[in-house]
Amino acid sequence: MPDIDAANAKILSLLQEDGRMTNARLAEHLSMSETPCWRRLKRLEESGIIEGYQANLNRRKLGLGVMAFVQLSCSEHDQAATAEFQRIVEITPNILACHNTTGADDFLLVVVARDLDDYSRFIDTTLRQLPGVTSIRSNLSLKEMKSSSKLPVEISRS
Structure with missing residues (x-):
């Protein structure tokens, strides 16, 4: 399981706010280039910390x-x-x-x-x-x- 460092914590928090956020926008928020951001995101998905993405509906x-x-x-x-x-x-x-x-x-x-x-x-x-x-x-x-x-x-x- 990847360590939850400051960058990973920020990725997780941002995606909980907006699961449709693009990798480019994530990288911009993190002040890093897109490739390392994408790698972090993939590790979080592969480790199971990120289980999936869904729309929140108004019941x-x-x-x-x-x-x-x-x-x-x-x-x-x-x-x-x-x-x-x-x-x-x-x-x-x-x-x-x-x-x-x-x-x-x-x-x-x-x-x-x-x-x-x-x-x-x-x-x-x-x-x-x-x-x-x-x-x-x-x-x-x-x-x-x-x-x-x-x-x-x-x-x-x-």
């Missing part, structure tokens, strides 16, 4: 007005049930994130839906059908105060 403008944080408890924890649970979660577009957690519940999901009726259908047709689910608790977001996928980038201390 409300796409008609997804409900965001729910769902806590699930499961009775089945064997390898087959867990693999099937994970497969279903991965192919379900309404589930934005799923975390296996400590505490009273086994999983925390972030789910979006068009409205409460759509969310109710999602609970019945998807979440209640997951293998071994014994408890579903939802918390609906009333107001989104911060939403970001940008990670803090720090320079490595060697």
Whole structure:
């Protein structure tokens, strides 16, 4: 894995702000020529620090007005049930994130839906059908105060 020196940290921060930034513009911001900048970028991609590029979409403008944080408890924890649970979660577009957690519940999901009726259908047709689910608790977001996928980038201390 490449060290996160000041230049790499700047590349990562700039690309989190604008994933469409050209190599020429990155190099300009870093006050370096394009070839060394391109090499740094490729090393960051090849090491897996940069996993990909995507557009950030406005869920409300796409008609997804409900965001729910769902806590699930499961009775089945064997390898087959867990693999099937994970497969279903991965192919379900309404589930934005799923975390296996400590505490009273086994999983925390972030789910979006068009409205409460759509969310109710999602609970019945998807979440209640997951293998071994014994408890579903939802918390609906009333107001989104911060939403970001940008990670803090720090320079490595060697």
